[in-house]
Amino acid sequence: MARYRGPVTKIARRFGEPIFGPDSAYEKRQYPPGQHGFARKRGKKSEYAVQLAEKQKAKYTYGILERQFRTMFEKASRAKGITGEVLLQYCESRLDNVVFRMGLAPTRRAARQIVGHRHIVVNGDVVNIPSFQVKPGDQISVREKSKSLEVIQSSVASRSNDYEWIEFNDSTLTGTFVSTPQREMIPENIKEQLIVELYSK
Structure with missing residues (x-):
C-alpha cells in the first residue's frame, strides 16, 4: 500500500x-x-x-x-x-477521509491506518482499502471488536467538528455519508x- x-x-x-x-x-x-x-x-x-x-x-x-x-x-x-x-x-469521498471527517481518527494518516488494519465496516462488510469511494447513503461503522481501541475512543471523545454531509452517532460509532459535499462545504x-x-x- x-x-x-x-x-x-x-x-x-x-x-x-x-x-x-x-x-x-x-x-x-x-x-x-x-x-x-x-x-x-x-x-x-x-x-x-x-x-x-x-x-x-x-x-x-x-x-x-x-x-x-x-x-x-x-x-x-x-x-x-x-x-x-x-x-x-x-478526495472527500475516499473512505480514509470520511473516517477522519467522522472523528474516528485524529488525522487522515491515522484514518488510513485504521482502515488498512480492517477496523472499518461499510454497509456491513469490512473494507480495508483507504481509497474506497464512499457513496451517498453508505453506512460506515467501527467493527464491534475494534470499538474499544484507544485511538478511536480518544479521537471520538475530542471530536469537535460536524459536517453537514455526514451524520454520526457517538454511542454506536456509526455514521452515514449523507451526500456528496458541495465545494463551499469543504473547509480545505x-x-x-x-x-x-x-x-x-
Whole structure:
C-alpha cells in the first residue's frame, strides 16, 4: 500500500499551514524550511510553480500519490460538473477521509491506518482499502471488536467538528455519508482551479 512516508512538519512549513493536522513542531516554527528560513530571498514564483505547489498541497493534504491523483483528475474531467470541484469531491469521498471527517481518527494518516488494519465496516462488510469511494447513503461503522481501541475512543471523545454531509452517532460509532459535499462545504484551503490549469497544459 503506497503512501508518503517522509517528514510532515517540513512539508507543512513549506505550504505555511498545518495540512497534516495539529503539529506542535509546526507551531514553534511557522516559517519556511531550510537553513535561512525567513531570511532567504524568494523571487516571484512563475505561474507553473504556483499551480504545481497547489497540486502538491492537495496531494499531501489527502495523502494521495501522483499516479492515483492524476487518475482521479482524469475521472473528474470526464464527469459532469466543474472539474476542480468534482476532483475535491472524489478526495472527500475516499473512505480514509470520511473516517477522519467522522472523528474516528485524529488525522487522515491515522484514518488510513485504521482502515488498512480492517477496523472499518461499510454497509456491513469490512473494507480495508483507504481509497474506497464512499457513496451517498453508505453506512460506515467501527467493527464491534475494534470499538474499544484507544485511538478511536480518544479521537471520538475530542471530536469537535460536524459536517453537514455526514451524520454520526457517538454511542454506536456509526455514521452515514449523507451526500456528496458541495465545494463551499469543504473547509480545505485548496485552489482547485490552479490544479485544473496545471493538468490541462
